[in-house]
Amino acid sequence: MLQLTHTDYETLRAHGEETYPHECCGVLLGRSEDGANIVHQVVRAGNTRTDSAHNRYQIAPAELIRIQRQARGLALDIVGFYHSHPDHPAQWSQTDFAEAHWLGCSYIITRVAQGKADVTNSFRLSGTSEEDKSFQDEPIEIMIKQAVASPA
Numbered sequence: 001m002l003q004l005t006h007t008d009y010e011t012l013r014a015h016g017e018e019t020y021p022h023e024c025c026g027v028l029l030g031r032s033e034d035g036a037n038i039v040h041q042v043v044r045a046g047n048t049r050t051d052s053a054h055n056r057y058q059i060a061p062a063e064l065i066r067i068q069r070q071a072r073g074l075a076l077d078i079v080g081f082y083h084s085h086p087d088h089p090a091q092w093s094q095t096d097f098a099e100a101h102w103l104g105c106s107y108i109i110t111r112v113a114q115g116k117a118d119v120t121n122s123f124r125l126s127g128t129s130e131e132d133k134s135f136q137d138e139p140i141e142i143m144i145k146q147a148v149a150s151p152a
């Protein structure tokens with residue numbers, strides 16, 4: 001399961017509307033608890049695939065390192081990524097799968113139909129290695145309030 005606040009959910013969907021007809025992308029910072037990826041912060045990233053920005057996304061390695069450092073400063077981990085599919089279904093493509101390497105992370109895809117974000121889905125990258133990895137449909141739970149640490 002992927003948990004995120006309503007605000008973060010709207011933020012990443014709005015990002016896709018902003019960059020339409022190009023893909024947007026970003027990173028989800030948070031914690032993994034009891035099998036759930038809990039998002040605490042959404043970080044926008046620039047799409048460096050300017051050659052094919054309508055159907056590809058890529059976060060520059062230097063930017064990813066900067067985001068990782070930001071996560072560490074907040075005592076959070078990278079728990080997922082998001083991107084948009086302008087006028088295409090909110091389903092992962094073969095390219096998305098080939099380029100997904102963060103096992104255990106959630107990959108959110110939002111379809112942006114004619115400039116409006118509609119369907120948003122999440123897929124968990126499961127498996128133990130590149131050889132046996134797979135995308136599993138993952139439910140999204142939207143929280144009204146900011147995630148808080150569960151009591152000890």
Ligand SMILES: [Zn+2]
Binds near residue numbers: 083084085092093096
């Ligand atoms: Zn995609």
